[in-house]
Amino acid sequence: MPVSVLLVDDEPLVRAGLRAVLEAQPDLRVVGEAADGAAVIPLVRELRPDVVAMDVRMPLLDGIEATRAVLRTVQNPPKILVVTTFENDEYVYEALRAGADGFLLKRARPAEIVNAVRLVAEGESLLFPAAVRRLAGEHGGRHGNAEARAVLDRAALTEREAEVLGLMTRGLSNAEIAARLVVGTETVKSHVSAVLGKLGARDRTQAVILAYESGFVAPG
Incomplete structure (x- = not known):
């Protein structure tokens, strides 16, 4: 069975780019899209994706609160992969603390995007451990x-x-x-x-x- 992915980002071009990259792989399938975190819970319940690729900054409900909401209210929740522009953003660290499983940079190469989705779906490896260590150093001390x-x-x-x-x-x-x-x-x-x-x-x-x-x- 292909890994099913829900794309959540307020930028249509980002969603289109991710869809093109993921659907070029036989083992990955995009099952839906949303432009804001507020739409995530009903879509997760309807589509039951394996992975949610979630933008961290969105106008109505950001990726942090959307992650908390999914994990709090959905039985057997999907893996959540935060998509971000800046890897040192405190929002990324807060999303990881809220329960996100890893993060992906928007500037990542197609092969890195595909590998990130596969890894987070498998649940085995922490994504970009060096970057997570930096985040912990910059933002973890206050927590x-x-x-x-x-x-x-x-x-x-x-x-x-x-x-x-x-x-x-x-x-x-x-x-x-x-x-x-x-x-x-x-x-x-x-x-x-x-x-x-x-x-x-x-x-x-x-x-x-x-x-x-x-x-x-x-x-x-």
Whole structure:
């Protein structure tokens, strides 16, 4: 089954460009479009996309609030890929904190766009880990707080789980973590699932954000 994608952007040319790039791939299918975040929830419920490519800045309801609304009100919500012009925008970091699974630059090359959608649909790899580290360094400090540290303390990660979380913050895939630790990928998958469960994180991105804000790992 092709990965189904909903495009949400107030610029028609951006939507048209993304549609052209994605629909050139046999495993990707654009199932709908919207010009504002306010239209996302009814379309998600009707179309059930696997991925929502969501502009972060829109006039009525921005990508941050739209992301929160989808995750709060939709059962089995889709993956959300934030589309942005500037990777160091605090809006991007806020969208990731709100539950977005990754982000994509509007100036990205077609191959990068396709790869980003595939990655976020699979849910395995954090997109652009170096950029996320920069965002955490620039914007994460103001969010780091005792609550995040308390979540990490309550999680009581084992030594190996903590090691896996540290490698996740560097953007390593399961296969790369397995090679680094000299274990099987299934073992790594089990450790990643345990980390997400203990942290109460929806996905790897949320776990990495919490790792930065709790002080578990220093950005940069």
